[in-house]
Amino acid sequence: xxxxxxxxxxxxxxxxxxxxxxxxxxxxxxxxxxxxxxxxxxxxxxxxxxxxxxxxxxxxxxxxxxxxxxxxxxxxxxxxxxxxxxxxxxxxxxxxxxxxxxxxxxxxxxxxxxxxxxxxxxxxxxxxxxxxxxxxxxxxxxxxxxxxxxxxxxxxxxxxxxxxxxxxxxxxxxxxxxxxxxxxxxxxxxxxxxxxxxxxxxxxxxxxxxxxxxxxxxxxxxxxxxxxxxxxxxxxxxxxxxxxxxxxxxxxxxxxxxxxxxxxxxxxxxxxxxxxxxxxxxxxxxxxxxxxxxxxxxxxxxxxxxxxxxxxxxxxxxxxxxxxxxxxxxxxxxxxxxxxxxxxxxxxxxxxxxxxxxxxxxxxxxxxxxxxxxxxxxxxxxxxxxxxxxxxxxxxxxxxxxxxxxxxxxxxxxxxxxxxxxxxxxxxxxxxxxxxxxxxxxxxxxxxxxxxxxxxxxxxxxxxxxxxxxxxxxxxxxxxxxxxxxxxxxxxxxxxxxxxxxxxxxxxxxxxxxxxxxxxxxxxxxxxxxxxxxxxxxxxxxxxxxxxxxxxxxxxxxxxxxxxxxxxxxxxxxxxxxxxxxxxxxxxxxxxxxxxxxxxxxxxxxxxxxxxxxxxxxxxxxxxxxxxxxxxxxxxxxxxxxxxxxxxxxxxxxxxxxxxxxxxxxxxxxxxxxxxxxxxxxxxxxxxxxxxxxxxxxxxxxxxxxxxxxxxxxxxxxxxxxxxxxxxxxxxxx
Numbered sequence: 001x002x003x004x005x006x007x008x009x010x011x012x013x014x015x016x017x018x019x020x021x022x023x024x025x026x027x028x029x030x031x032x033x034x035x036x037x038x039x040x041x042x043x044x045x046x047x048x049x050x051x052x053x054x055x056x057x058x059x060x061x062x063x064x065x066x067x068x069x070x071x072x073x074x075x076x077x078x079x080x081x082x083x084x085x086x087x088x089x090x091x092x093x094x095x096x097x098x099x100x101x102x103x104x105x106x107x108x109x110x111x112x113x114x115x116x117x118x119x120x121x122x123x124x125x126x127x128x129x130x131x132x133x134x135x136x137x138x139x140x141x142x143x144x145x146x147x148x149x150x151x152x153x154x155x156x157x158x159x160x161x162x163x164x165x166x167x168x169x170x171x172x173x174x175x176x177x178x179x180x181x182x183x184x185x186x187x188x189x190x191x192x193x194x195x196x197x198x199x200x201x202x203x204x205x206x207x208x209x210x211x212x213x214x215x216x217x218x219x220x221x222x223x224x225x226x227x228x229x230x231x232x233x234x235x236x237x238x239x240x241x242x243x244x245x246x247x248x249x250x251x252x253x254x255x256x257x258x259x260x261x262x263x264x265x266x267x268x269x270x271x272x273x274x275x276x277x278x279x280x281x282x283x284x285x286x287x288x289x290x291x292x293x294x295x296x297x298x299x300x301x302x303x304x305x306x307x308x309x310x311x312x313x314x315x316x317x318x319x320x321x322x323x324x325x326x327x328x329x330x331x332x333x334x335x336x337x338x339x340x341x342x343x344x345x346x347x348x349x350x351x352x353x354x355x356x357x358x359x360x361x362x363x364x365x366x367x368x369x370x371x372x373x374x375x376x377x378x379x380x381x382x383x384x385x386x387x388x389x390x391x392x393x394x395x396x397x398x399x400x401x402x403x404x405x406x407x408x409x410x411x412x413x414x415x416x417x418x419x420x421x422x423x424x425x426x427x428x429x430x431x432x433x434x435x436x437x438x439x440x441x442x443x444x445x446x447x448x449x450x451x452x453x454x455x456x457x458x459x460x461x462x463x464x465x466x467x468x469x470x471x472x473x474x475x476x477x478x479x480x481x482x483x484x485x486x487x488x489x490x491x492x493x494x495x496x497x498x499x500x501x502x503x504x505x506x507x508x509x510x511x512x513x514x515x516x517x518x519x520x521x522x523x524x525x526x527x528x529x530x531x532x533x534x535x536x537x538x539x540x541x542x543x544x545x546x547x548x549x550x551x552x553x554x555x556x557x558x559x560x561x562x563x564x565x566x567x568x569x570x571x572x573x574x575x576x577x578x579x580x581x582x583x584x585x586x587x588x589x590x591x592x593x594x595x596x597x598x599x600x601x602x603x604x605x606x607x608x609x610x611x612x613x614x615x616x617x618x619x620x621x622x623x624x625x626x627x628x629x630x631x632x633x634x635x636x637x638x639x640x641x642x643x644x645x646x647x648x649x650x651x652x653x654x655x656x657x658x659x660x661x662x663x664x665x666x667x668x669x670x671x672x673x674x675x676x677x678x679x680x681x682x683x684x685x686x687x688x689x690x691x692x693x694x695x696x697x698x699x700x701x702x703x704x705x706x707x708x709x710x711x712x713x714x715x716x717x718x719x720x721x722x723x724x725x726x727x728x729x730x731x732x733x734x
Contacts, residue, residue: 251351251368252341254375255283257592258366260356260529261382262286264294264578265560265585267328269380270348272589279346280593283337283374285366288409290314291334291350293326296578298413299434300608302326303441311417314410319611320645326410359533361553378592381544381552382560382585385523385576390429392495393519399497404517407434416518420451423515427505429492430520431457432465433607436479438520440609443482454512455479456487456505463607466617467684467696468627474679478609487512523576525562538564541574548598550588557592559584565599569711570620570693577605602708614640618707619694625686630724634680634699643701683724690716692723703727 257273259266262284273280284292293314301316310316314326335347358367359379366374387406396404405416420426426442428435439455439462446453459465461472462479480486493506498513505512525543530536535552536545543564544552550565552558560581564574580603590597608614636642679698686694691714695707706726717723724730 248354248370248372249337249351251337251354251372251374252283254377255281255340256377257282258374258376258379259284259382260359260366260379261384261560261562262288262290262292262350262352263382263384263560264292264328264581265382265384265588266380267292268582268585269382269559269589269592272586273593274346274348276590276593276595277346279344281340281343281346282348283340284348284350285354285356285368286350286352287355288411289352290327290410291331291352292328293410294328294578297326298410299407299437299441302413303417303438304444304611311414318644319608319641356529357532359529359535359556361533361535361556364555376555378555379557380585380588380592381529381556381558381562382581383526383529383562385525385561387519388521388524390492390519390521392492396495397497400495400503403497403503403515404519406519407438408523416516419516420445423451425452425454425512425514426516426518427454427456427512427514428518428520429456430522431455431459431462431486431488432520432522433463433605434522435520436462436475436609437607438518439479439484439486440482443479443484444610446483453484454487454514455484456490456492456507458489458491460488462486465623466621468623468629471629471679471684471698472623475609475613478613482610523561525574538572538574541572543574549591549596550584550599551591557588559588567602568600569602569714575603575605577603579603579605602711604704604707608640611641612639614699614701616697616701616704617695618704619686619692619711620688621686621694621696625688625693627684627686628720629679629682629684629698630721630729631679631682631698632729638681638699638701640701681729683727683729685720685723692717697727700727700729 257280259269259282263286266284266286270282270284273282286292297316301318302311305311305316310323315323316326317323333348335343335349337349337351340347340349354372355369356366357369359365359381360367364376364379366376366379368374387408389406393401393404405412405419407413407416420442428439428442435455435457439453442451442453445451455462457464459472460469461476463475464472467475476486476488487507487509490507490509493508495503495505495517498504503514503517505514505517527537527542530544535556537543538545541564543562544558546552546558546563546565548566550557550559550563561574561576563584564572565584566572583601583603584599587597587599587601602618604616604618606614606616637646681699683700684696684698685692686696692710695710697703697707710723710726
């Protein structure tokens with residue numbers, strides 16, 4: 001370093017450079033020259049270097065600055081508080097607490113000379129006060145007379161005419177003719193009282209009118225009304241209709257999202273809309289008198305509880321014993337209708353007991369049966385369907401219809417539960433999912449000897465339209481073991497009511513006597529709204545025609561049982577199951593917020609014959625198609641109770657989405673077990689043109705993702721036993 005430094009000092013600077021001129025100038029300056037001559041390098045002690053580490057110095061300075069800042073803030077805050085509490089802005093004085101000094105009128109002294117013939121100021125004031133007093137008295141007298149006389153006349157006339165005359169003439173014409181004479185007595189009393197003073201009128205005339213006239217009228221008119229119960233029922237129905245019409249809550253003139261139907265599809269759409277638009281304002285309109293709820297437990301778990309209060313609260317126990325509500329969300333979850341429009345964060349409101357009769361798809365207006373109308377930005381139709389009614393019911397008398405239930409809703413459950421408690425026998429019509437589930441549920445009471453249960457259907461066995469013949473026979477034996485008398489291959493000829501109040505059902509092979517009939521034929525889509533609104537309907541499958549996004553018209557979507565949609569694997573179809581309502585409702589809700597998604601999901605359905613036997617199905621499951629079944633021996637874990645205990649979710653469509661396959665050790669298949677008598681668990685493949693179009697997972701749960709993958713591939717397989725290995729039915733836990 002010393003060599004380099006000396007080299008730099010010795011080397012000459014060129015004369016033509018800028019530094020050379022600066023050097024010459026620097027050298028010639030006397031002051032600088034003396035400064036350089038006297039310069040002495042300072043020692044380390046003379047340099048102002050901190051004697052502590054820089055971090056510690058910075059920390060001390062930072063504490064000092066923070067203390068100064070905090071002191072300033074406290075001083076500013078104290079000054080502001082003093083300023084606010086000391087100075088009052090827009091002060092409004094309290095006039096009641098202000099005490100004004102007494103005003104003293106100066107007394108004027110007039111001399112006797114100046115006062116002759118003149119009036120003093122005191123006399124003028126006294127005269128003015130007297131004039132005012134006279135005016136006040138004149139005004140008060142007619143007020144008393146005008147108010148008192150018409151009041152007495154109106155009250156008296158109303159009492160005599162309204163209470164005495166119509167009650168006696170209309171209600172007691174035939175029964176009480178002798179006691180209609182007091183009318184002239186009342187008139188005479190009233191006329192005399194009117195001519196006399198006002199005060200005694202209230203005391204003397206009102207009391208006798210109430211005492212003498214109301215009591216006998218009540219005693220004499222109640223008896224004939226009680227003897228006519230039909231008249232009472234008609235009057236009550238009319239009064240309830242009037243009250244209902246008056247108590248309907250007003251609806252907003254317009255809403256961003258309108259959902260017609262308060263079922264599973266609507267609630268799934270609500271969740272999807274809120275996910276895409278957190279501040280969305282959603283109005284649900286439903287015909288039932290309760291918010292959205294799940295329907296599957298109506299034919300399953302709800303019938304296995306004995307707690308009456310739990311039934312009223314719509315609470316049921318899952319197969320694992322844990323309690324759950326039938327409602328998706330309690331009432332406090334929903335926003336009151338009156339607050340929906342002004343809700344800053346949006347909300348979901350439910351208008352119960354209302355029905356939409358027409359949709360103006362061009363102007364985007366929904367018309368209700370009660371005369372109200374709502375303009376919407378986007379609308380979803382999730383109206384579901386109506387229970388299928390047998391032919392005999394269309395021409396049956398009212399006395400027969402009273403003893404027939406088309407099972408569909410919560411109200412039907414309450415009605416049927418009450419009927420079973422007071423009946424000796426019940427007959428179920430229908431051998432499908434709903435009929436077989438209800439039969440097993442009622443069979444629990446049949447085992448206790450409380451009731452006799454019949455199940456009549458046209459097929460050879462239970463669920464014969466879905467399951468292969470051998471599995472349908474096994475299911476029929478299972479239903480019979482629950483205490484149900486099955487009547488296969490039967491049709492209803494006639495049904496009539498006997499003198500003892502019971503029904504006689506004339507079937508193809510025999511006649512049975514029963515107290516009540518439950519119809520479980522499934523549902524049909526209600527096209528009334530579509531026809532009134534000019535919306536296209538699928539003539540083959542029924543329901544609203546929708547595209548791949550479940551959109552029927554601009555800004556109008558359809559979901560659930562009412563939608564005839566285009567399945568990418570199976571073509572246009574309509575599905576009436578819980579899982580499809582969730583999937584289609586969620587897809588429609590996402591598209592209502594701009595997702596523009598196409599349908600690509602295969603929905604599933606499930607059925608439980610009590611807590612020990614159940615199955616899940618997907619695709620086209622029709623017993624008319626060729627089927628191949630691969631079965632294995634079931635364990636205690638292969639039951640609906642076990643799968644609900646593991647997942648804590650009674651909704652099988654939800655547990656399937658959350659399912660995670662465990663590590664398993666495959667075991668070689670023992671071959672098809674169709675020849676065996678015990679079908680513990682297995683997979684039934686439904687084929688069309690040698691391709692798998694549907695599957696039933698018999699006592700095999702949480703494997704639906706595999707089934708969807710197999711259906712999506714659309715391949716034909718030489719050995720379906722190998723495909724069944726994908727479901728691990730011949731596996732043991734690792």
